[in-house]
Amino acid sequence: MKCLIVDDNKMARMAMKQLISHSKELELVQECANALEAYNIINKECVNLIFLDIEMPGMTGLELIKNLGSKSPLIVFSTAKKDYAVEAFELNVVDYLVKPVTTSRFLQSVEKAMDAFASNKQEVKVEEQEFVFIKDNGILKRINVDDILYLEAMGDYVKVHTAQKFHVLHATLKSIEEKLPSSKFLRVHRSYIVSLNKIDSIHEAVISMPKANIPVADTYRNTLNKRLNLL
Amino acid sequence: MKKQEIILDLTYLKEISGGDTAFQDTIILQFITQMPDELQQIEMAIKEGNMLKIKSLAHGIKSTVAYMGLGEKLHPYLQRMETESAMNEKAAHYNQDLQQVKYVCTRAVQEAQQLIPRPA
Numbered sequence: 001m002k003c004l005i006v007d008d009n010k011m012a013r014m015a016m017k018q019l020i021s022h023s024k025e026l027e028l029v030q031e032c033a034n035a036l037e038a039y040n041i042i043n044k045e046c047v048n049l050i051f052l053d054i055e056m057p058g059m060t061g062l063e064l065i066k067n068l069g070s071k072s073p074l075i076v077f078s079t080a081k082k083d084y085a086v087e088a089f090e091l092n093v094v095d096y097l098v099k100p101v102t103t104s105r106f107l108q109s110v111e112k113a114m115d116a117f118a119s120n121k122q123e124v125k126v127e128e129q130e131f132v133f134i135k136d137n138g139i140l141k142r143i144n145v146d147d148i149l150y151l152e153a154m155g156d157y158v159k160v161h162t163a164q165k166f167h168v169l170h171a172t173l174k175s176i177e178e179k180l181p182s183s184k185f186l187r188v189h190r191s192y193i194v195s196l197n198k199i200d201s202i203h204e205a206v207i208s209m210p211k212a213n214i215p216v217a218d219t220y221r222n223t224l225n226k227r228l229n230l231l
Numbered sequence: 232m233k234k235q236e237i238i239l240d241l242t243y244l245k246e247i248s249g250g251d252t253a254f255q256d257t258i259i260l261q262f263i264t265q266m267p268d269e270l271q272q273i274e275m276a277i278k279e280g281n282m283l284k285i286k287s288l289a290h291g292i293k294s295t296v297a298y299m300g301l302g303e304k305l306h307p308y309l310q311r312m313e314t315e316s317a318m319n320e321k322a323a324h325y326n327q328d329l330q331q332v333k334y335v336c337t338r339a340v341q342e343a344q345q346l347i348p349r350p351a
Contacts, residue, residue: 009294011261018247018254055290080293100243100297 001117002046005031006038006061007053007078012099016051016078019106025114035059039067047073049113051097054079054088065091074116076109132179134160136167143167145184149198149209151176153191163210188224189217196227238335239342240300259343262299266336269295273312274333277325285316285325292332301339308332 003026005016013031020026029047032038036059041047050073054061062084065072075093077084078101085096094116095109133140143162152159153173160167160176169176177185177193187193188207192214200208205221207214216224241255248254269292276284289312296305308328315323 009291011258011265011298012294014258014261015247015298018251022249055287057287080290080297099294100247100302102243103247103249 001025001048001113002027002029003049003051004029004038004041004047004073005051006035006056006064007031007051008033008056009053012053012078015100019101019103020051022103023107023110025110035061035064039064042068042071042073048117049074049076049094051076051078053077054084055081062087062091065093074113074120076113134167134169136169141167145181146195146197148180148185148195149211150195150214151185151193161212186220186224186227188220189215202228235338237342238301238304239339239346242300243298244300256347258298259346262295263340263343263347265295266340270333270336274329277329280321282316282319282321286313289313289316292336296336296339299339299343301335304335305332 003020005013005020005028007013007016010033013033017028017031020028026049029045030041032041035056038050038052039059042050052061052064052075054077059067061077061079065075075091076095076097077088077093078097078099080099082098088096094113097105097109101109130146131142131144133142135141143160147162147164149161149163151173152161154168156170156172158169158171158173158176160169173187173191173193177187180193184195184197185193186196194207194209194214198209200210202208202216202224205216205218207216244255244258269288273285273288273292276288289309293302293306293309293313296302296309308331311324312328315325
């Protein structure tokens with residue numbers, strides 16, 4: 001795993017570098033004395049994990065994560081204070097280390113990061129899957145994920161709508177939702193999942209899709225709004 | 232004459248160094264350079280009444296001293312400086328706390344200098 005140290009205290013960076021040298025799993029890309037320098041490196045180079053201080057002059061560690069958004073690598077906080085633990089874990093960080101960090105505590109943290117790294121890789125694999133097979137009248141048919149417009153629940157069955165036709169499956173909408181890439185599909189109603197790429201327009205609580213209008217239930221409206229790439 | 236108590240505690244440094252004495256020396260040298268500079272900066276920030284700087288420097292010194300085993304000794308003073316400056320308290324215990332920190336750190340730097348072999 002390629003890692004980065006971000007800390008404004010030189011002694012802290014030196015100690016962290018020494019700890020990193022104990023791990024065969026880690027390769028140090030660079031050490032940064034401030035968050036802005038780290039932001040620029042992360043945008044240019046492959047970094048999988050950051051050992052990140054929180055309180056730094058200029059941009060703080062917490063602000064760095066927020067600014068990186070979905071581009072953020074895995075984060076292990078390394079700080080002199082315990083006060084930020086709650087906020088840090090809300091940001092889904094791998095671990096929270098309090099300085100000075102012992103070797104055994106550090107290695108525990110690396111293990112956690114390795115697990116998170118492996119599971120992220122697996123998710124990416126599923127996300128990249130381009131097709132699914134569905135059982136339609138006893139025949140297994142291949143459907144390109146990108147051809148699916150939306151899915152509609154009908155009692156014990158689900159209709160999978162593509163631009164050309166629809167397929168009826170004996171399944172629940174929930175079981176199918178779990179198998180589809182979450183980056184491309186979104187539940188918008190108890191009875192509907194839509195392909196985000198296929199939305200033409202949204203007016204009030206109705207989504208216009210090619211060939212159909214899909215209602216958006218109140219409970220899903222916030223999630224939908226967050227997923228729209230609104231300029 | 233009573234011998235002065237040793238205040239540096241290098242247990243942590245030895246632990247993370249895994250026996251690498253060159254690394255221990257590098258950190259000790261860094262402490263010798265960095266500590267007086269940080270003390271000077273915080274003293275200046277207190278004189279100027281720059282709360283933001285006091286907070287940031289007190290926080291940074293907490294890390295610096297922790298690596299040399301001085302964390303427990305100095306944490307109460309540095310923590311109070313950090314808290315009071317965060318609350319923007321002008322008339323606080325800064326000078327009093329700084330004296331304690333300075334006394335311990337100056338002695339620590341002197342001890343650290345004895346640990347590093349001088350060039351022949």
